[in-house]
Amino acid sequence: xxxxxxxxxxxxxxxxxxxxxxxxxxxxxxxxxxxxxxxxxxxxxxxxxxxxxxxxxxxxxxxxxxxxxxxxxxxxxxxxxxxxxxxxxxxxxxxxxxxxxxxxxxxxxxxxxxxxxxxxxxxxxxxxxxxxxxxxxxxxxxxxxxxxxxxxxxxxxxxxxxxxxxxxxxxxxxxxxxxxxxxxxxxxxxxxxxxxxxxxxxxxxxxxxxxxxxxxxxxxxxxxxxxxxxxxxxxxxxxxxxxxxxxxxxxxxxxxxxxxxxxxxxxxxxxxxxxxxxxxx
Amino acid sequence: xxxxxxxxxxxxxxxxxxxxxxxxxxxxxxxxxxxxxxxxxxxxxxxxxxxxxxxxxxxxxxxxxxxxxxxxxxxxxxxxxxxxxxxxxxxxxxxxxxxxxxxxxxxxxxxxxxxxxxxxxxxxxxxxxxxxxxxxxxxxxxxxxxxxxxxxxxxxxxxxxxxxxxxxxxxxxxxxxxxxxxxxxxxxxxxxxxxxxxxxxxxxxxxxxxxxxxxxxxxxx
Numbered sequence: 331x332x333x334x335x336x337x338x339x340x341x342x343x344x345x346x347x348x349x350x351x352x353x354x355x356x357x358x359x360x361x362x363x364x365x366x367x368x369x370x371x372x373x374x375x376x377x378x379x380x381x382x383x384x385x386x387x388x389x390x391x392x393x394x395x396x397x398x399x400x401x402x403x404x405x406x407x408x409x410x411x412x413x414x415x416x417x418x419x420x421x422x423x424x425x426x427x428x429x430x431x432x433x434x435x436x437x438x439x440x441x442x443x444x445x446x447x448x449x450x451x452x453x454x455x456x457x458x459x460x461x462x463x464x465x466x467x468x469x470x471x472x473x474x475x476x477x478x479x480x481x482x483x484x485x486x487x488x489x490x491x492x493x494x495x496x497x498x499x500x501x502x503x504x505x506x507x508x509x510x511x512x513x514x515x516x517x518x519x520x521x522x523x524x525x526x527x528x529x530x531x532x533x534x535x536x537x538x539x540x541x542x543x544x545x546x547x548x549x550x551x552x553x554x555x556x557x558x559x560x561x562x563x564x565x566x567x568x569x570x571x572x573x574x575x576x577x578x579x580x581x582x583x584x585x586x587x588x589x590x591x592x593x594x595x596x597x598x599x600x601x602x603x604x605x606x607x608x609x610x611x
Numbered sequence: 612x613x614x615x616x617x618x619x620x621x622x623x624x625x626x627x628x629x630x631x632x633x634x635x636x637x638x639x640x641x642x643x644x645x646x647x648x649x650x651x652x653x654x655x656x657x658x659x660x661x662x663x664x665x666x667x668x669x670x671x672x673x674x675x676x677x678x679x680x681x682x683x684x685x686x687x688x689x690x691x692x693x694x695x696x697x698x699x700x701x702x703x704x705x706x707x708x709x710x711x712x713x714x715x716x717x718x719x720x721x722x723x724x725x726x727x728x729x730x731x732x733x734x735x736x737x738x739x740x741x742x743x744x745x746x747x748x749x750x751x752x753x754x755x756x757x758x759x760x761x762x763x764x765x766x767x768x769x770x771x772x773x774x775x776x777x778x779x780x781x782x783x784x785x786x787x788x789x790x791x792x793x794x795x796x797x798x799x800x801x802x803x804x805x806x807x808x809x810x811x812x813x814x815x816x817x818x819x820x821x822x823x824x825x826x827x828x829x830x831x832x
Contacts, residue, residue, distance in 0.1 A: 443704075
């Protein structure tokens with residue numbers, strides 16, 4: 331068996347404020363782990379064989395790795411920006427490849443059909459040309475100058491607006507979305523998708539947000555995002571094959587899928603293939 | 612249990628499989644189905660044409676049986692890519708001005724209707740779908756047990772065309788067998804034409820009883 335470079339990456343495994351001394355039994359890439367906290371409230375993650383795993387407490391979540399991470403956990407500078415509300419949305423378990431969950435998050439063309447009348451609506455279905463690059467200096471996938479018409483872009487949005495987006499993939503199962511912030515022009519709301527790979531075809535999704543929104547009750551913010559992710563789940567659990575095909579031929583991308591194409595290329599280049607299908611079935 | 616009409620269905624070509632009663636797939640409806648292990652989206656256009664396609668959008672692999680029908684086209688629910696009656700992609704909403712290349716197509720199976728039943732073949736049969744003569748469609752049931760278990764309980768063998776001809780509640784019936792994955796089976800049930808509503812209710816109860824017995828045989832005691 332070949333080495334699995336994804337072993338050395340960081341993964342979200344729980345919400346910091348929900349950790350308990352007794353711990354929660356869960357899985358990471360097929361291995362049982364227990365996520366608990368010590369007397370100081372700091373996360374403690376233990377593998378099934380008893381070994382202590384590295385931990386980080388960041389962005390509302392506990393992070394761990396089954397291997398030896400060569401890189402520090404990625405940075406989200408906006409997380410420390412004053413005035414933002416940090417929202418732990420919760421967890422959604424999805425019977426799909428963790429990589430498919432990320433790819434769906436990078437996709438805007440599905441908004442009118444899956445998040446109808448919220449993030450998109452016919453006839454405003456066109457995806458304008460945008461820019462995608464793999465930023466070699468930070469080794470991240472970036473999509474910029476993404477624009478899309480949205481009937482209700484955020485809980486704080488009233489009526490339809492054309493929303494600007496940027497997408498960023500700093501780790502194989504993490505995507506960070508920057509989008510137009512209705513109450514604060516010039517700033518970006520940050521919405522992330524942190525994905526915990528339980529198995530190659532099963533994951534838990536931990537969305538997290540850092541928003542400029544002083545008005546909307548926390549419950550409403552959480553419900554809005556949960557509704558969006560439940561709509562996505564109805565797609566993700568019905569894609570065939572379950573694993574993300576990395577080789578061309580199995581699926582047909584179009585121009586709107588440039589982010590997905592770059593993401594797949596970046597995964598393949600790094601050997602990030604846990605949850606991927608390499609040979610066309 | 613047997614009836615005099617048993618020989619009726621033996622003329623059916625083998626490679627047609629009943630997948631639904633016509634009335635259970637009205638215009639602009641799409642349902643998932645399976646024929647010989649192949650997952651299909653069975654749908655009816657606005658004008659009434661039935662079709663059976665592979666249940667997978669070539670774009671991102673989404674099941675087309677979750678899609679929607681507009682006019683004579685089936686669209687994928689994920690990104691709205693729509694496919695015409697030949698299975699060719701005719702529109703990509705993300706790029707409204709793009710004419711999709713012919714390479715973007717969904718494999719299309721053979722579908723036809725006869726006697727109030729939708730039939731599917733995975734290859735051209737050269738023959739019309741079966742005609743069931745004096746039988747009319749009543750209902751479909753899915754049984755969490757294999758067809759062989761159902762057949763054993765009726766005491767009748769599944770004929771070469773995949774039908775069980777039995778009497779249920781003393782009414783002559785034809786049970787069209789559609790094998791499903793995981794040792795399940797769908798039975799598309801037809802009754803003798805002219806069967807009264809009361810007699811049909813009796814057939815329905817007998818059918819439920821047959822299903823219960825088949826499913827209880829399957830489960831460990």
